[in-house]
Amino acid sequence: MNTPFAPNGKRPRASIRVDLQIIADMVTPGARVLDVGCGDGALLDYLVHFKQVDGRGIEISQEGVNACVAQGLSVIQGDAETDLKDYPSDAFDFVILSQTLQAMYDPKTVLGELVRIGRRAIVSFPNFGVWHVRLKLLVYGKMPVTDSYDTAWYETPNIHLCTISDFVELCDDLDIVIEQGMVLDAKGRPRSLRAPGTLANLLGEQGLFLLRRRT
């Protein structure tokens, strides 16, 4: 008789997007991880197989959820804005929100929930303060369309755009400690600038932060 475990033929992803790799590097091996808005499960799959994490995901699209579960990941169909409140405090070592904060109706509450249910939160978002966005708005007087903001204003899911400085201010308001901050370039590679900082806000395409609540 065969062994009960029969791999489904899919190899775990050995390489992932550069910005996801940076997030993965922040996660300690074996940690309990919740990936909020996990999409097709690329980051979660990597974390489960190469960091041996106890990984869970929430994804709003049914298509994404089914794809995740079909590859053996523990993912639920749900909405971060309504479902995060169900989790107990400190349920996870890391809660990840990658490139999604700007699409939330209530980013302030979501950010508060992230640091409540996770001992650490890893949050990344496109920086609306980057110089060429500022320049485009100034020169053309129209909502900028860039690599990070690649849809027109009337169809973009990004409804709460913010700059790195805005984000840092909100963290202060919410008593959230920034343990680590970095900025990424257009290809998701880290730049040698520390965030927060005026230059980071001017030159960073994306901000990526490791957070925890103060108490």
Next chain:
Amino acid sequence: MTPHVSNKPTTTMPFGRVVELPGHRLDVPATEPLRLDCGIDFAPFTIAYQTYGRLNADKSNAILVCHALTGDQFVAEPHPITGKPGWWEHMVGPGRVLDTDRFFIICINVLGGCMGTTGPKEINPATGKPWGLKFPVITIADMVRAQVRVIDHLGIDQLFCVIGGSMGGMQVLQWAAAYPERVFSAVPIATAARHSAQNIAFHEVGRQAIIADPDWCGGDYLERGVRPHRGLAVARMAAHITYLSEAALHRKFGRALQDREALSYGFDADFQVESYLRHQGSTFVERFDANSYLYITRAMDYFDLARDYGGVLANAFRGTKTRFCIVSFTSDWLFPTAESRALVHALNAVAANVSFVEIETDKGHDAFLLDEPEFFATLAGFLNGAAEHRWNGTRR
């Protein structure tokens, strides 16, 4: 003392004919009674079950399939009474999602059932007559307690998976709540942690149809040599509507007429949908016992998992290490997605390991019995992921 195990289960057919069934039986002796929720110590009794595949050396590859209200243990083989294919044949078998080349599949006819396990139509040893309404009222928890006897008898400490839809899903939840260390993974499908008022109402219609049939004879129809066929058929017809969706009924039948060109201006089955329901009713009564229908629907009505845990559903799963995969179907209005979502919320509240998928289909509650490719793909993925954790030593 080990219960006596004889060869084949049997079931009592109309007019007292006893038919031997495929599969296995466990006879629980009078010395090892089952304490039922109603307070009765129940024994002796017989449990009929069927298995597929082979149990591995360390007995770690067992999957318990829990059947629904009118299902039975014949999951993946022709039904011994009706000759119809097994109710989950496209799910269970070599190379299927529940792969009998890898897993040992067990399905147990529920306590109170009518396919070999002791139920109201079998003989009450105290009176020598069929149990009828003297049979104790049983609950989902009682059904699971009886199943535990079989799992113990097979020497299985932990089931790799407990899986089932509808009432089978209720048993899955009961297993996971009451015996968490014995359930590595749990797949409750198209189910709920409690039966809704609407569902109790539908069941009551079915029960009243049976009770209103003069041939029911206060539950003693077997002794009188009659059977409440009409009442049971109506119960089945009403229930069958709840298993389908409006869209599926429309797609299948629309307003098409049955074997005629024009309306008959009478009460024959003019419409195909009427003819279909009548057929469902009349074939059902050949294989199902009316009193069993009363008892099993009652067990579902009584199911309210949170009630047993201080009214907080999350408490039923506190500290659980079981991996859950919850599945619902978009057009299921009997056990709608909201019920599954309530389960997900409860499991999240204890940070349990849970997957939840809602499958897009217009086939209603019955979708869990049908060949739904996306349903199968997600289940296969979940089981593979669970197997990887169970056998490759990967950290949970």
